[in-house]
Amino acid sequence: MSTENHTAAGPLTTETGAPVSSNNQSEAAGPGGPLLVQDQVLLAKLAHFNRERIPERVVHARGAGAYGTFTATADVTAYTRAAFLSAPGKQTETFLRFSTVAGNLGSADAVRDPRGFALKFYTEEGNYDLVGNNTPVFFIRDAIKFPDFIHTQKRDPYTGSQEADNVWDFWGLSPESTHQVTWLFGDRGIPASYRHMDGFGSHTYQWVNAAGEQFWVKYHFKTDQGIENLTAEDAAVLAGQDPDSHQRDLREAIERGEYPSWTVQVQIMPAAEAATYRFNPFDLTKVWPNADYPRITIGKLELNRNPDNVFAEVEQSAFSPANFVPGIGPSPDKMLQGRLFAYGDAHRYRVGINADQLPVNRPHATTARNGNRDGLGYDGRHAGAKNYEPNSFGGPAETGRPLWAPVHVSGPTGEWETPHHAEDDDFVQAGDLYRLMTADERDRLIANLAGFIAKVTRDDIADRAIANFAKADADFGARLTEAVAKLR
Structure with missing residues (x-):
């Protein structure tokens, strides 16, 4: 990779290094004539x-990013053999990209939307x-529904606009979304x-230690700047x-x-406890x-260095949850499971098959x-290295040691529903969240939901959406019913 100083003084050149005689006038057939195809500076x-x-x-x-440093502060070798977590004080370079979810590249930042929190550790x-994301849960629990969900959040193929009917029709018919919608x-x-929001790994991941013992973990990034939010009214002004x-x-x-900076925390569950835990620990709609x-x-x-070029380092940055290191899986x-394929495939399409070797993405x-x-x-x-393995020319060889531990599976293949545990349902944690809120927070929640539901054109879609919140908490549903009725 070239490290030339492209800002140094010297002649303006073409991409192939030839000097450019004029960057202000195109080559023409006479002073007033048409332009010439031989003007390769213009055409290029x-x-x-x-x-x-x-x-x-x-x-x-729509996103922004920055480089930083992760510093380990605790000994977690009892849980994982990941080298970057091997000792307190160990530092690892990182790149973090924040983003909204639904908006296009040119959309506003100050909108109601989950925020992506994609973190790359450049480990040894x-x-x-x-x-x-900046939420610990998500709208759905199975990747097969993801394209349908995103279609409801994006522009309708007929109207060209986001439609409240589409959003609430899907959410109402997908009661597992109630928890995330309440967030x-x-x-x-x-x-x-x-800077003023938390981040979460959201999914459950596997840690495995040097002895092969397995643990399930969830990641939390607690902002050291404190939580600060915008009201819907203030956000509308700022976005404009x-x-x-x-x-x-x-x-x-x-x-x-x-x-x-963010304080990094984990929740750790011994693998043996997963089967009998009261909630399904792998259900992304639950905490x-x-x-x-x-x-x-x-x-x-800590984030401490801005990118030099937004396109090269933010727009072309590529993240995939399939990029694991030894001790994490x-x-x-x-x-x-769906994202293990989809994220890498998205970047192979967008940026190309060698996206992982761009400076921001490569190890x-x-x-x-x-x-x-x-x-x-x-x-x-x-260069001239062999492109096959095994070879007898000093090429790289497999280690024979998996990055993570195997997971026991049993039963016939099939299109199974997510396994249910003793206290699983789609509403209990949404209700818990509602009851944790202060009176003022509940007022704003009701106002925000009612303002959007009131835009729905069909009563059955609106009623079904409200019914899900009523199942989470009776007061939640009653107040929302009243608020929507006043607006419709």
Whole structure:
């Protein structure tokens, strides 16, 4: 990879290094004549301009990012053999991308939407990607429903606009969404900035120690700046005045040396307890109550360097939850299982088959060594090395040691519903969340939900949506029914 200084003084050149005689007048057939096809400076410049953008992400298109450092602060070797977690004080370079979910690349930051929290650890054992959100739960529990869900959040193919009918029709028919919707329309649905919100791994992951013992874990990133949110009214004003508000806030805070940080915590469940836990521990629509599995502080995450180029380092950044390191692996979470494929596939489509070797994505503390060659964007980094394994020319060889431990499975294959545990249902945790809120928080939650549900054009869709909240808490449903009726 070239490290030339492209800002140094010198002649303006073409992409192939030839000097450019004029960057202000195109070559023409006489002073007033048409332009000439032989003006390759003009044609190459226009052709490059036409190709400056790659397809935007279907979800999480709008985002901002920064580099930072993760510092381990606790000894967790009893739970995982991951090298970057091997000792207190150990530091690992990171890149964190924040994003909204539903909006297009040019949409505003200050909107009611979950926020992506995608973190890349550049460890000495390879890159580890932890792809989560600023909420501990999600709308659905099975990846097969994800395209349908996102279609309801994006523009309707006929009207070209987001439609309340589509959103609430899907949510009403998908009662497992009730918990996440309650989060989304509460105060934390519009963070004041990326710095003033928590992050979560959301999914359940596997940790395995050097002895092969398995544990299930959930990640929490608690903002050290404190939680700050925007009301719906303040957000509407800010989104119009400064659509780039969150991106600007992050960049300028780092420029000022006010480096945002998060305290990193985990909940740890011994693998043997999963089968009899009162909730399905792999259900993404549910949390593990802290009373059952208290959070343990394991580190500190600090962001301290802005990207030099937003396109190269934020837009082309690629994250996949399939990027594990020794000692960390997947769980049977059905949403996670789908994302193990979908995230990497999205980036192969958007950025190309060699996306993982762009500077922001490639390993920083180790080297990728395998037989993959060629394709769009290939830079010849392997030189004359053999592209097969095994070989007798000193090439890389398999280790024979899996990154994570095997998970026991049994029973016939089939299109099974997610297994239910003793206290599983779609409403209990949404009701718990509602009852944890203060009176003022409940008032704003009801107002936010009612304002959106009131836009639904069909009574049956609105009634079904409200009924789900009533099942979570009777007062919740009654107040929402009244508030919607006043607006419709």
